[in-house]
Amino acid sequence: MAMCGVASRRASEEIISKGRVHVNGDVVDYMGYEVDEDNDIVEVDGIVIKPEAKKYYILLNKPKGYVTTVSDEFDRPTVMELVSDVHARIYPVGRLDYDTAGLLIMTNDGEFANVLTHPSHAVNKGYIAQLNTMPDTEGLNKLRSGVLLDGKLTAPAKVEVLKPGKRGVEIKVTIHEGRNRQVRRMFEAIGAEVISLKRISVGNVTLGNLPEGKWRHLNDAERQRLMGRGKKSAQKRK
Ligand code: URA
Numbered sequence: 001m002a003m004c005g006v007a008s009r010r011a012s013e014e015i016i017s018k019g020r021v022h023v024n025g026d027v028v029d030y031m032g033y034e035v036d037e038d039n040d041i042v043e044v045d046g047i048v049i050k051p052e053a054k055k056y057y058i059l060l061n062k063p064k065g066y067v068t069t070v071s072d073e074f075d076r077p078t079v080m081e082l083v084s085d086v087h088a089r090i091y092p093v094g095r096l097d098y099d100t101a102g103l104l105i106m107t108n109d110g111e112f113a114n115v116l117t118h119p120s121h122a123v124n125k126g127y128i129a130q131l132n133t134m135p136d137t138e139g140l141n142k143l144r145s146g147v148l149l150d151g152k153l154t155a156p157a158k159v160e161v162l163k164p165g166k167r168g169v170e171i172k173v174t175i176h177e178g179r180n181r182q183v184r185r186m187f188e189a190i191g192a193e194v195i196s197l198k199r200i201s202v203g204n205v206t207l208g209n210l211p212e213g214k215w216r217h218l219n220d221a222e223r224q225r226l227m228g229r230g231k232k233s234a235q236k237r238k
Helices: 009-017 079-083 110-117 137-145 182-189 220-226
Strands: 021-023 042-044 047-049 057-062 100-107 125-131 158-163 169-175 194-202 215-217
Touching: 057 079, 057 220, 079 100, 100 110, 110 220, 125 182, 137 158, 137 182, 169 182, 182 194
Parallel strands: 100 194
Antiparallel strands: 021 042, 042 047, 057 100, 057 215, 125 169, 125 194, 158 169
């Protein structure tokens, strides 16, 4: 009962001894009854209870060439294949395009996923984009102040040129919105094409040196900060 979030162990004993618990329709008012989780139906005050699933918070380094869905109608590889060794019904929080690589969070905690994706939470996401050409200052400033996509201005982005040279242009962009193919379309809007795109951070959580295709658990501090509960909560829009 404690594992079902009904009450503490001690309070559960009291509930049992008061005859408020039924297993498969029969009152069980003594301690030590072994419940068969798969087959027994346990009720407290007539309400069926089930153990709460253990919560998982996974950070995956998604390679390009994987769809961010649980299944794909075109039979393309899905990110689920990369976390098949996690034995829980986790799902992606938000989305990365098929051809985008990098940091993807997955969980089976609905509240966590909702908080992270809710626009009011405005969690910053950092991307490194490789471009076919170096945008001019005016273009970069447009990204910083907002470009029109689908008739609506994007929120101001943080833009940092990492490599301006002929041997590849690399720009770091930080945004907090999650519009469809947003970073690619923002660059398109200023006349540049994204050749490759990688997400390197979500809030204060960074990809670090996790190899492509591998995953790790988020630690408690990372999880708390993403929920806005830690000492240094998820970096929000300045
Ligand atoms: N912006 C894009 O264009 N693609 C992504 O996958 C994420 C952000």
